[in-house]
Amino acid sequence: MSEDINFEDYTSSHCGIELTLSVMGGKWKPLILWFLIKKGTKRYGEIRRFIPTVTNKMLSQQLKELVNDGLVSRKDYKQIPPKVDYSITDKGKSLQPVLDFMCIWGLEQTKTFNKVK
């Protein structure tokens, strides 16, 4: 049994990155999470305005997944007209270091690029 185990068996699925990506990967989730972390509780429309290129379909879908994965919590005020807001959870907040880093790294690249140009 153990003779079948060798170092070749250590593949990408063992390193945790795939799991992390499954929860915060994609085009929109990092932006949503970063916004909620930095700016606090926000209403649906505010998030939408922060990410001008996202559609209703994608935003509501991504928010739903974030809520399901426990990174974001949703509060429905049960009003007419509707009022719903979203906050980051502790679990979501634990991703702050990655998001901060991605934000800063991107800005650094912009600066460097402009200098070289």
Next chain:
Amino acid sequence: MSEDINFEDYTSSHCGIELTLSVMGGKWKPLILWFLIKKGTKRYGEIRRFIPTVTNKMLSQQLKELVNDGLVSRKDYKQIPPKVDYSITDKGKSLQPVLDFMCIWGLEQTKTFNKVK
């Protein structure tokens, strides 16, 4: 002119995350980068074996983009049979903190999940 500028103009495109994602986003690039950072220079086939679910098409495509973006360098030994290897560049290495964090975060989640279960 300046009266048109307000805080609503601060949108996701200003925060750097989108740029970072454009360079290291997606399903494969973080894994490739992490592997090259942790394990050093690797040949094409080794990377492929580390990520068993990637196809030739996707791997060669993603590697090409990483090389174009300056995160990875490619060395062709011009041999028959071919030998090519890939290394992380300094720019690529500057992403190490994100990748390490994503790796650790994922492993932590696995542990927590197993405990709760």
Next chain:
DNA sequence: CTGTATCCCCCTTGATACTG
């Protein structure tokens, strides 16, 4: 205001075969 519902397109991704 906060979403759903529907339609649909294209682009990523996959599978397979093949080459130098």
Next chain:
DNA sequence: CAGTATCAAGGGGGATACAG
């Protein structure tokens, strides 16, 4: 060994309308 070429498929994502 390290890819490319080609075809096929699926779903991510967009546009629009509309509902509560």
